[in-house]
Amino acid sequence: MSFWNEFFSKLYIGVLTTLQLLAVAIPSSIILGIFIGVLRVYGGKIEKTLANLYVHIFRGFPLLVTLMIMFFGLADIGIRLTPYWAAALAIIVCSSAYQSEYVRMSILSIDEGQSLAARSLGMKRSVEILYIILPQAFRIAFPGIGNEIIYMILYSSLAYIVGVNEIFSVAISVNSIWFKPTEVFLTTALIYLAMTTMASYGLKKLERKLWIPGFETDVKR
Amino acid sequence: MNLMTFSKYLPYIFEGSLWSLGLVLGGLGIGFAIGVTFSLVQVYGNPLLRRLISFYVWFFRGTPLIVQLFLFHWSIFPALGINSTALTTSITVLGLRSGAYQSQIFRGAIGSIEENQMLAARALGMSNWDAISSIILPQALRIAIPQISNEYSVILKDSAICFILGIMELMTRAKYAAIATGIALIPYLIAGLIYLVLTYIGTMFFNLIYLKKRIPDSVEG
Amino acid sequence: MVKDLYKRYGDKAVLRGVSFEVEKGKVKVIMGPSGTGKTTLLKCIDMLVKPDSGKIWLEDLELTDPRIDVSEARRKIGFVFQEFNLFHHLTAIKNVMIGLTKVKKLPRGEARAIAERSLLKVHIDRELWDKYPAQLSGGQKQRVAIARALAMEPMIMLYDEPTSALDPQLTREVLEVIKELAEDGMTSLIVTHEVGFASEVADEIMIMIDGRIVERGDPRSIIYDPRREETRKFFNKIMKIGDELR
């Protein structure tokens, strides 16, 4: 088989694996991030403390360290994760910590009147958060969450380190057989560029779709 | 292996923080030089240069650090006839990458003060360059301090990825300690905590600078 | 009915023993200088702020009873805010519907029908129903806010300076709506600085100064023949401001 043939057929699998990883990591981290963000604003003392601790740790640890802990560290105490799940969990845990910060700040930026009006209609806290606060907070946090999605695409390449057969690990293995670093790593870079560019294009479209007349100005007032 | 044998590795891991900080300071410094220059070109430069810089920023923000490290180490530097060590590659790539991010930070900061201040400076009869160097830049740099502080904590965590080239920084040492002792959880946890502490120390340091240099009532980033 | 209400923020006593009653179908107006606790009083009545002591009844339900479900009770009280507080992310009609679907748990179709009726009652026409708050004028926003409260079929409506964020033109359309509702028999408690409006709608005007109701009575005697010096001063002041505006 020629170099390019081999490279592309392996890359195809690598891209699929990366996408599989992201398909789990992106939605889970957003949901977890929102949940933790809500806990940090509305939780009781214990919930707040725990959520803050979570955020401090996983924002303070490099993703790589978290990844090593998930794969090698947890094995020490008898929790054996597959490479795929170790990578997915590490990305989810790390990214959700960052996202919760966007969510928290967005919630805090919403004016008090929204909550007063919700409560005056007889809404319970949970209803108020779900239908009044979060739809607004999500829109405010959207650019930040979008950035996090781009970062997840980029940092999914670290999954190579624990042996997930994603794009970058395909690059490494093909390069070790053929030793054509320029072709291999330039192509790899281009694939990531294509993915991040498409993602930011899609995110912009989505942001426009979620846009509500005068929303930002009204909220920031 | 027991904890006693492990404790022998503590100083060994701690020493890695010096290497990590070296990477960070090098990367942050190079990134600063690139960031300031490129942001000025992007605001004031000719269209072709602006295009080129946009391309540069797009490339470095759209590809994973780990890919950039390999691309430069195994392809670009050799092709240019540069004999780069793992350390010089790491610092350079961290710097080039940070330059892309920092140029956007400074561009935003300049944008937020440009219009009024430039008019005022012109009204005083200053030349373009005088206005930029003595009015615009000093203010932009101050406004950008919080974001540079953030950039520091990003690079610090990114520097862990340079372990892939075998730099004797925190991550590599944690890995060796894990291999030597057969315990993975503890060395990686310790490495993570060191990163966390270094993040806080750095953030405090930048906060101090910010408080000292902040212009009262200035627009904050 | 409110009895002996006290509320302090830190060491600032805002409400210092307030008692009164709004009988069914009646309209009571509260007037008084800025910062005397009018907003705080209304918020206490809707249990949006917890009073320190005193009791509040909605007919025979004691709202201050710690065992009752406050959100259950709140839906029976309509609150109209000075700054409208429409939900920014919902269209006019969705603003009105959300209480019906999420609190009263009505099916969408039914909620929509009620919302449409409420909106028409406050003269918000069909072409505005799908507009977002930012696309409405202040007067339209406030009328939608009234419709939102009204749709819940409250036993009483509380209005907190409903027009003080509006210019005179828009003020009129909102006051008109409040007046129509009152004439329809809506029990109302209104905080306002609009003397003319107050004298038209009120069955009784209460003057609140420094956390106490210092004087109360029918509109004519309170406005034109107040017994207390501070009431007189207060009216002099707001009439003068009114003149200047004109």
Ligand SMILES: Nc1ncnc2c1ncn2[C@@H]1O[C@H](COP(=O)(O)OP(=O)(O)OP(=O)(O)O)[C@@H](O)[C@H]1O
């Ligand atoms: N959440 C709060 N915390 C502390 N103090 C408050 C709070 N809300 C109101 N106050 C204070 O309580 C006092 C009464 O406020 P309130 O809003 O009830 O007055 P008001 O009569 O409605 O005034 P206005 O006519 O300006 O609306 C004010 O001095 C205000 O500063």
Ligand SMILES: [Mg+2]
């Ligand atoms: Mg008030």
